[in-house]
Amino acid sequence: MAPFHLFFLLSCAAALIFPSFSRSLEPSFTSKPSRSLAAAPPSPKPGPIQTNGKNFSKVCDPARFKELNLVIDDFAYCDKSLPYEVRVKDLVGRMTLTEKVAQLGDKADGVQRIGLPKYYWWSEALHGIATTGFGTHFGDIVPGATSFPTPILTAASFNESLWKTVAQAISTEGRAMYNLGHSGLTFWSPNINVVRDPRWGRALETPGEDPFMIGVYAINFVRGLQDVEQTAAQQDLTSRPLKVSGCCKHFAAYDLEKWFFEDRHKFDARVTEQDMVETFMRPFEVCVKEGDVSSVMCSFNKINGIPACADTNLMTRTFRDEYKLNGYIVSDCDSLDVIYHVMNWLGDTQEDAIGLDLNCGWGQYNIYQHWGESAVAQGKVRETDIDRALTNLYMVLMRTGFFDNIPAYENLGLADICNKENIELATEAARQGIVLLKNNNTLPLDPKKIKLAALVGPHANATAPMIGNYNGIPCRYTSPLDAIGKDVKVDYQQGCDVLCMNETAFAPAIASAKNADVTIILAGLSLDVEAEERDRMDLLLPGDQTDFINQVAAASKGPVVLVILSGGAVDITFAEINPKIGAIIWAGYPGEEGGQAIADVIFGRYNPAGKLPLTWYKNDYVDALPMTSMQLRPVDEFGYPGRTYKFFNGTVLYPFGYGLSYTVFNYSAINTTTSSLTLEVNTAEFCKPLSYMTKFTAPPCPSLNIADYKCSEEINFEVEVTNTGNMDGYHTALVYSKPPPEVANGPMKQLVAFQRVFVPAKQSAKLNFTVNACKALALVEKTAYIVFPAGKHTIVVGDGPELVSFPVEVKLQI
Template identity: 30%
Template sequence: MRFASASLVVLATFTASVFAQNTKPLPYMNPALSTQQRVDDLVSRMTLDEKVSQMVNASPAIPRLGIPAYDWWSEGLHGIARSGYATMFPQAIGMAATWNAPMLGQIGTTISTEARAKYNEAIRHDIHSIYYGLTIWSPNINIFRDPRWGRGQETYGEDPYLTGQLGVSFVKGLQGTDPNYFKVIATPKHFAVHSGPESTRHSANVEPTQHDLWDTYLPAFRAAVTEGHADSIMCAYNAVDHSPACANEELLQHILRDDWKFKGFVTSDCGAIDDFYMSTAHHLFPDAESASAAGVKAGTDTSCVSTYLALTDAVKKGLVAEADIDLSVKRLFMARYQLGLFDSPAKVVYDAIPFSVVNSPAHQELALEVARQSMVLLKNDESMLPLRAGIKTIAVVGPNAATLAAIEGNYNAIPLNPVLPVDGIVAEFKGAKVLYAQGSPYADGVALPVPRTILHPDKNSTVEGLKGEYFATNSFEGKPVLTRIDKQIDFDWNSAKPTPEIPADAFAVRWTGTIAMPDAGKYDFSLQIPECRPCHEEERFAVYFDEKPVAGFAPASAEYQPSGTPHFTLTIPDTKRHNIRVEYLHKAPLFNAGITLEWSPKESALQKDAVAAAQKADVVLAFVGLSPLLEGEEMPIHVEGFAGGDRTDIQLPAAQQQMLEAVAATGKPLVVVLMNGSALAVNWANEHANAILEAWYPGQAGARAIAETLDGKNNPGGRLPVTFYASLDQLPAFDNYAMANRTYRYFKGAPLYGFGYGLSYTTFAYSNLKLSTNTLHAGDSLTVEADIKNTGTRAGDEVAELYLLPPQTTVSPIQELNGFQRLHLAPGESRHVSFTLDPRTLSQVDEKGTRAVSAGSYVVFVGGSQPTPQTISAQFSITGTEELPR
């Protein structure tokens, strides 16, 4: 059944009243007029207060004009986030590791389809909330210049060309192909020159050289606007050349609108306008009125959070003209009209997308294929992988083997029935016995979920986990609608139903069973609730140990009322099974739900269990790395190796390193599976492990993709989108934005694993490199062709990488990626590839930031990695010079 779009729900009553008075439809309601005419008419009818009200992310309804409420803030980095179940793809850095631009388009198309489906369903229920709109604040196309940045996981890596190509494809997939309406509107971010540190992002001033600005920091944004036609941009927190990015006329007016002809709207990052005047941030303006005026005059059209409500007073004080307000409001309503929100559903094909497409079988299959293609094989001594047939016992150890966060990443969709890595191994290797041990914490002092191995439904059961009873109201009265065994308490139910039988906004869950510690002594526990800052007044949870209450959270009348997330310590005298009960009551419409029971165990006890499992096994699979609870956006964490969301070291944390060495000492073959959002200096593993597989934060199908890769059903073909350095000693200071000695383009040292690196279970050979000409004039294009053959015995994917070595100047990159194609080849199959290098691809940026095609001698390389002495290459020359537009 078709249903009305958002505006028509509100407009219906308004329209009826218009016709009741026998008046003509107002111009802004007349689809026969141009969109610009309709927008101009609508804005002309709005009061100053009404216009200003539309310039914050949570824009209220204006009933007298038939304008419904709309929230501009929705997330779709690797799946529609924070609005119930949706297809969850690998984290963006994992998507980038596929080196498959067309696939990024498919992902964008899937995400926008689910966004429309969720929007249509929300409007059907009169929901106009945050995270249910059609303006998607993705992709993050900042350049991942330093592996310490916690948000680098959200990006497509360190290379401007790779980032630009993937970003364009993703943006196009999001915005759709309809000639009249956007499917959704993409919002590339954070414009510009933004990549940490998180601790200073609100106050930092970055002064890039003109070369670095135009050579590294702006090309992907330019591509997203001029090629991808993104209709929105998010400006960054930091200042650029002493002007906050969201009040930076050079960025927002001269470059974005004048040079790149951007016609869409600009949104601020959340709280970025406040940073203009806050004493702890840029502190360049005295108050919200002057800060807001500066943002609008520079070209920031809407603020995330309510700061722009100060614009009414700013106009009255003469700080900004009402005409400037009109310009921003018109841009915002152009977007809403172009989304079809004020037109008949009969005209807007996307209004017919049903909710049933969300996480459909086709979308699930795409998530699996993306996860498969994201796998990067870093080491494989003596063909350790695929694991040989007939393995009887597999030890699965490590903190990432059974942690939900490790498959999710950040800014994630909510996965339905998520499968954790250890369970993926169990499902794939059906003929083997799988022994699981948590092995180590992520780092000393960092909590992680209480493992299934110490939980049982009762004192005599051999089953792992606790009995979960699910109630359809936020009380434990009556009978549960579902009873099951949950292997651990580690759930993400953000605006989602824990089970189909109960509502998302009000439910209760009670887990009961036993817990047995590995050793007697004191243990620290905690309960984590997603985004519980603060908890809703009706959000309650409690823990009982041997029937005695030990922790909880409830309204003020309740007995247990610690502030924030509860932490509690238990002194347990033995290793016997003790009764445990955890109760969780949730009541909050459209608010986050979920719960994780965590502990901070003794490292020695966990390591002992991992060694015991390894001693009994034929092979050890160690799931180690990082966690989005350690690396991410401005996080309140400060432990060894991590600070505020960023990293202070790139080594594998000591606790995990010690576990690896301990299990390796058993003499059993060791396969390391890395799960992380940024590069790790795994030097010891590179020297001692038999194989290393990089799996990133791999999404809802990641566990299966990992298992299929380990057993050979999936032949890994992913490539690193970032450099894996050997140590921090190889890098400049984190807060130094100069690109000298950063990324593969300027790094002069020897990395642990290079950008573009990745192994396969088969082999490939390149031949017959041909150029369309050996001499071309500046401004002409060059065609490069080559043949690729699978010379091995397995079918597999190869990524053909084209690198250009330009004439060297004092600021030239050592080499740069200028083309790539991912191909699937059967054993013995050959394929012909062709690359077209246009003038911009052949150009360089000089010290002054001028981009031009320059005369000189060039070398082009085509192969499966960065150039080596064995890579096929050809020389050509360019005559003349041609300067290119900014």
């Protein structure tokens, strides 16, 4: 019996004896949906900072200092003529040690005697301003904010400009809420962890499984949050202003919540350096180096025996020295207390856990605020280390305008939250991400030909499930029932909920399908099944949903459309092969306007163009390897098939990048300026070994160490995309590179570029691509060197039969 199968059986037996238990380290914030903000009455602007009952929009307001019986001219940190570093040094230098450590928690106490107010660091903006965190609250003045689709669906658009535009809208609403006293300026978003395993409960929060794509998403989302117009290219990053501060999380190798006896608070991710460099670290490197993110968050888990938040090699060498992080590092909430109480790592005391810039944790769990002075007294931490942490923190707050405000955003207010433009953007983001998985000439539907539509299933009248987690209170909800009911007469019968444990409730939905001209089934997952601290045990629909869908489809008089709401992959092979189910749509968790976006796709007002950012495996995947296996490449001795589209060597239901359209697109290669590259290598020291297939003789210089060679060579090519159908539509061309076939253990292919283009029916569009040769063709060797291999590479545009490809031969001469 394979090791995993034995482990699986033992775990199942043990699970029956010992009930599972997990404590959530993040508090639960729940609120009821509000009415539309469009009708909200005007309210006074309270400002973010209260002093003696009065509201101020910035720390360094002379009137505010007067309220404190202080003279602002006595405080150099409020002198705008001085550089930020000088001002921050003055601020930190005025504090006692007791006052310093009181600022190192997510609820910073402030120091009234020197004019420094309290500040709550923790706000979230994953897909809209969220209720999660102590820095943000809704109610009275701000009853809600725009709830965009969760990242997994927005990512499916493969549209860089959309990603940035959504983040810009979110940051505008966040800045407006700050002005109204309802939010901070530091948002711990986005989540850029790679989805290594389809069972992970937080897949909905991420851009998917491909590290290149996630990196591009991170750059655009962070730039959308942070960039102030006309200052984005400012060279002095220490003073470049921030619209709001973003945070790339959770570093690193984190994608396990709770699986049998493993949970994120104890899990030790045993990762090779090759996988770290190639997959788990790559989005973070890009986020810092190209996105200039101003914060990163470390994760709960251990990495090769060391808790991520205690690994000075990662935190200092990687982020500070190598990536040049210009900002602060924060712990995942209560992760430092987990190191002490749960992991009991190295028998450390609370004082030993101090080492980051900021500790997210409350009450006794805030290690820094409770034990910081003791750590200094015991000689375990230098006070200069605390000064450095405070400098990193207050430099970021200086850049956000916390002390001086930023004039361009001073007048943002209620009119900038939940406005018409943002609500339409939320709808458009959902439209662009929706993926058409199957269509046997069923869609689009013509509402004029439908007298009655049966609308059934767990999500047929979904509201809160559409917005997923790390959500705020939406401006409003447009459910599928709301939207589809505007187009056709609807008979709504839910039939079963997401957990679907009562088959006797199917009857009304089945009866509705028998009488309707068309049946639309909305099914899938919810936070009851996949969420933080909740991994899945399989890839199937919960409970009796499969039986429900099959019974409804069998009874249906007219065509059947199945819409799946989920973050992670679902094995719906039964629906793919069922001839009665004519079309399948994946709608992720589509946000507050998800119902409208779904209706627009179903009735043909929008031609779907989304592509899956995750591989959809069949359910036998979960029996093939344990969730605790971190290797990306196949492990033959255990029978592990590999992970993600780059390495999985089995059969899938729908591959990464899959997505249909109501029209047909074809490719043709027009021009490639580079079919071969010859690089003169000045010294053999730049050459590195490369793993080859058996019996292949390596050339004198098998590969080039990219770190040693400033590669400026480019690969230029042009592709024509032709819409041969009868409907206008968008299309995304995905570009992959394939390594030379003689290279061993390389990815089967890897994404290196993508472009989205609108092509009218019966017309063509040209796409021009320019990629850096070293980056596009690079591999990470098992030594963890990033190398540029010699040999015949292949560039591939597209997937399936319509793809075009061409070789690029690389010659390295010493």
